[in-house]
Amino acid sequence: MKSIYLPLLIAAISFTSCKKDPVPPAPSASFSIDQDQSSAVTIIATKNYPLSIESDKGTSFTWDFGNGVITTKKDTTLSINKAGNYTVSLTAKNSTGQTTVVKKQVKVVSPILKNITIKTMDWIRSGESTFPKSRKADLWIELTKREKGVKYPMFSNGVYDAPVIYKSPVFxxxxxxxxxISFDIPEKLVLDEAAISAERLCVLLYAKDATGTYLLYSRSFSGSNEIYNGSVSRNAFLWSPSFMLCQMEITGTYE
Incomplete structure (x- = not known):
């Protein structure tokens, strides 16, 4: 009897030792862009959007922004400089090397300047040497932009000597x-959202009469909701700067 049971025991031990552990499931993964869980998202060029990951069993993560940028930082932000359509993907990996890939379609748009309106203005102020001396003057508007990390000299009036990206007709x-006074912008003038938020974009109103050229007004674009209100869902932005005796409205769309 012993000779019969011994082979059976050996076979049972061999079967048990060859049995493999069950393969764990691949990690689950999803992500949101600025708390938006949609599969298709629209964002503004150059603006930073926080990315949030939800994953079960994921231990490492790789982002591919679709514009050549790849990062393994779990907590990061999405920023794409050029308007267009992109596929943003997240690869989640578990401890055994299994992966799950999830993707979103991202449309990137830029703010396009369309119109500038000078709502109110005045420059007749007694004793002011920085305003035109006559009631009539030639007016025009300039937009300047300071590049990030570049130092620009400053004029005595407190305005940076930055490159002019737009000059209006002379009225x-x-x-x-x-x-x-309202006028449309005939060419496609793309505004830099990052420069707006960092107050590196400036609008200036000049007046010229027989006595000289005067800076009536200067104001930096700002990301503050108090004076700058942009909505991708409405496809419109409005900036309403005001300073002393001047008020403007600067409007545009996202393309």
Whole structure:
């Protein structure tokens, strides 16, 4: 009898020792862009958007932003400089090397300047040496942009000597009573959202009469909701700067 049971015992031990552990499931993974869980998301070029991951069993993560940028930082932000359509993907890996890939379609748009309106203005102030001396003057607007990390000299009036990215037509023989003055921007002028948030984009209103050229007004674009209100869902932005005797409205769309 012993000779019969011994082979059976050996076979049972061999079967048990060859039995493999069950393969764990691949990790689950999902992510949101600025708390948006949608499969298709629209964002603004150059703006930073926080990315959030939800994963079960994922131990390492790799992002591919679709623009050549790949990172293994779990907590990071999404920023794409050029408008267009991109596929943003997240690869989650577990401790045994199994992976799960999830993707979102991301449309990147840029703010496009469309119109500038001078709502109110005045420059007749007694004793002011920085304003035109006559009631009539030629007016124009300039937009300047300072590049990130570049130092620019500053004029005595507190304005940086930065490159001009747009100059309006010159409106001749204008008085304050001509306001509001509104004009469209004929060319496609793309505004930099990062420069707006960092206050590196500036609008300037100049006046010129027989006595010289004067800076009536200067104001930096700001990311503050108090003066800058942009909505991708409405496909519109509005900036309403005001300073002393001047008020403007600067509007545009996202493309």
């Amino acid at each position: 001749q023989n204008i008085t304050p009573d001509h306001a509001p």
